[in-house]
Amino acid sequence: MKSKLKILTLIIVSAVSLAVSSCSSSLMNLQTAKKQVQEYYESGKYSKDLKEIISTAEDQINNVNLTKNSVVVFDVDETALSNYDAVTKVHFGYVESIWNDWINESKAPAIPEVKALYDFVIAKNITVIFITGRDISQFDVTYKNLKNAGYTKFDTLILKNNSIHQSTGKYKWDKRKEVSAKGFNIIASVGDQESDFEGGDYGIKIKLPNYLYLIK
Numbered sequence: 001m002k003s004k005l006k007i008l009t010l011i012i013v014s015a016v017s018l019a020v021s022s023c024s025s026s027l028m029n030l031q032t033a034k035k036q037v038q039e040y041y042e043s044g045k046y047s048k049d050l051k052e053i054i055s056t057a058e059d060q061i062n063n064v065n066l067t068k069n070s071v072v073v074f075d076v077d078e079t080a081l082s083n084y085d086a087v088t089k090v091h092f093g094y095v096e097s098i099w100n101d102w103i104n105e106s107k108a109p110a111i112p113e114v115k116a117l118y119d120f121v122i123a124k125n126i127t128v129i130f131i132t133g134r135d136i137s138q139f140d141v142t143y144k145n146l147k148n149a150g151y152t153k154f155d156t157l158i159l160k161n162n163s164i165h166q167s168t169g170k171y172k173w174d175k176r177k178e179v180s181a182k183g184f185n186i187i188a189s190v191g192d193q194e195s196d197f198e199g200g201d202y203g204i205k206i207k208l209p210n211y212l213y214l215i216k
């Protein structure tokens with residue numbers, strides 16, 4: 001009995017130490033993680049990944065039978081516009097007041113690779129609709145920022161009413177359903193978060209990388 005207990009104790013101790021060691025070995029030092037993310041964005045890897053994804057997306061769109069109702073939905077943050085400067089300003093963190101000041105300045109630049117996809121879509125006479133998780137109170141500054149960044153032609157800009165508690169993924173799906181109900185045919189959606197493709201009604205999924213933050 002005693003030896004059985006000893007074996008059991010040994011097994012438990014081993015299991016716990018294994019769990020602890022596997023846990024700590026899977027953890028990365030925060031400074032190292034930040035350096036890796038910075039390297040990804042600033043070494044050209046991010047741009048290379050975007051170009052590959054967008055090239056595939058353009059091939060896919062070229063194979064779609066377009067109609068006058070065809071629409072491509074674009075997300076705004078880290079899709080049409082880059083907030084990398086705002087994120088690095090707080091060392092890859094998030095400070096709500098700094099983020100909102102940045103949004104209100106309307107000076108986020110276009111992500112050039114995504115702007116090229118937008119130009120490709122516009123040249124094909126496909127309608128563009130923006131659906132963003134930004135709050136409705138930020139409509140004017142977002143509209144201005146998109147125009148400033150060169151997104152001059154679009155049908156609608158849809159923002160979230162954050163006083164209604166709903167996940168971003170569910171809100172975006174509801175809005176895509178509303179767009180479809182108006183007679184539009186969403187042939188593709190472009191976004192940097194999986195929540196940009198929650199549910200359905202998104203057409204071709206054009207998922208861009210984002211190692212800066214996660215939105216559910």
Ligand SMILES: [Mg+2]
Nearest residue numbers: 075077078192
């Ligand atoms: Mg986004």
